[in-house]
Amino acid sequence: xxxxxxxxxxxxxxxxxxxxxxxxxxxxxxxxxxxxxxxxxxxxxxxxxxxxxxxxxxxxxxxxxxxxxxxxxxxxxxxxxxxxxxxxxxxxxxxxxxxxxxxxxxxxxxxxxxxxxxxxxxxxxxxxxxxxxxxxxxxxxxxxxxxxxxxxxxxxxxxxxxxxxxxxxxxxxxxxxxxxxxxxxxxxxxxxxxxxxxxxxxxxxxxxxxxxxxxxxxxxxxxxxxxxxxxxxxxxxxxxxxxxxx
Numbered sequence: 001x002x003x004x005x006x007x008x009x010x011x012x013x014x015x016x017x018x019x020x021x022x023x024x025x026x027x028x029x030x031x032x033x034x035x036x037x038x039x040x041x042x043x044x045x046x047x048x049x050x051x052x053x054x055x056x057x058x059x060x061x062x063x064x065x066x067x068x069x070x071x072x073x074x075x076x077x078x079x080x081x082x083x084x085x086x087x088x089x090x091x092x093x094x095x096x097x098x099x100x101x102x103x104x105x106x107x108x109x110x111x112x113x114x115x116x117x118x119x120x121x122x123x124x125x126x127x128x129x130x131x132x133x134x135x136x137x138x139x140x141x142x143x144x145x146x147x148x149x150x151x152x153x154x155x156x157x158x159x160x161x162x163x164x165x166x167x168x169x170x171x172x173x174x175x176x177x178x179x180x181x182x183x184x185x186x187x188x189x190x191x192x193x194x195x196x197x198x199x200x201x202x203x204x205x206x207x208x209x210x211x212x213x214x215x216x217x218x219x220x221x222x223x224x225x226x227x228x229x230x231x232x233x234x235x236x237x238x239x240x241x242x243x244x245x246x
Contacts, residue, residue, distance in 0.1 A: 002155035003208055003242065004170070005178060006050040007196035008073060008136055011060045012114050019057040021113050024093050025075070026132040028054070042131075047198065048245060052175020053136065056196070064115045064192050068100050068185065070238065071193040073176075074107070074119040076127040076134035083108070087120050116192055133176040135167075136195070139183035140236055146180040149235050152215050154197060187237050190222070194239040196229070205230070205244050212242070 012018035016030075019038025023030035028042045041047075041054035077083040087108050094113040102109050106122040119137075121127065127134040140146050147166035151158045156168040156178065168178045178195075199208045209230045213219075220231040220239055228244035 002200045002203065003153060003197040003212075004050055004155055004200070005053050005136075005195050006047050006198045006243065007056045008053055008071075008133075009194050009196050009241070010055060010057045010112075010116055011062075011064075011192045012057050012116075013059070013061070013063055014114070015057040015059040018112060018114055018116075019055075021093055021095070022055050022057065025090055025095075025112075026055070028132075048201070050175075050198065051170050051172045052131065053133070053195075065189055067189050069117055069193050070139040070183075070185070070187060070191050071195070072117045072119065072137055074121050074134045074137060075132055076121060076130055077123050078128065079123050083120055083122055090120070130176060135177040135179050138178070138180045138195075138238060139185055140180045140238070141182070141186075142236070143180050143182050145235060149216055150178075150180070153212055153217075153234075155200075191239055194241070196241045196243050198243045199245060201245070205242060209242055 010018065015036060015038045019030045019040050022040045026040065028040050031039050036059045038057045039054065040057065045054050047054065075086065077086055090110060095110045098109045098111040098117050100109055100117060108120040109117060110120060111117050121134055143164065143166040144161060147158060147161040155171055157171045159167045159169055164182050166180045199205050212232060216235040217232045220233050222231055224231055230242045231239065232242065233239055
């Protein structure tokens with residue numbers, strides 16, 4: 001039984017506008033605009049057999065609060081010139097500088113048109129050739145505890161765990177990394193960004209959800225009603241969903 005991350009789910013007042021921003025930022029395509037959900041994905045991406053993740057922007061009635069999201073993406077660059085060019089291009093698309101207490105760091109912290117934070121990283125060899133998204137970062141209190149839960153929850157390969165962070169990547173060695181990063185911040189509001197996971201072909205979604213509950217996941221009611229996906233939280237309260245394959 002396995003689950004794989006497939007979507008970075010971003011909530012927005014205007015899913016079409018935010019979806020277009022992310023499509024242009026990543027060099028991917030946007031589909032479903034005006035339907036309440038805009039899918040942003042590279043050519044050929046198969047969400048039923050994912051080796052990386054794509055982006056899904058979902059319309060909600062509530063605006064983002066001033067609280068920093070506990071989940072964000074970091075974008076990869078190949079040189080200092082590429083980093084500067086990408087930052088300038090993102091600003092032209094509607095991104096703005098963001099201040100989250102980062103101080104003097106080599107990466108650039110920005111926010112999309114509705115305030116969802118993300119980073120443009122300085123060139124790092126480990127992210128060379130990885131694609132536009134270097135990693136998905138989740139703030140957490142205890143990376144080792146998160147490693148114990150998430151390593152059992154999904155089939156990605158654990159590349160390292162310490163008191164500072166826990167890092168995974170697809171078992172196929174492609175696509176972005178997933179990193180749970182120690183943070184002193186306390187979760188106070190539902191996040192605007194979360195991960196969606198999908199079972200492998202032949203795996204039973206209900207059995208996978210039951211397995212996650214046994215690992216320490218809890219059911220989450222966000223008013224979703226009768227939907228084909230299941231909303232859960234991990235042991236630290238990070239929201240995520242398990243999608244149905246059909």
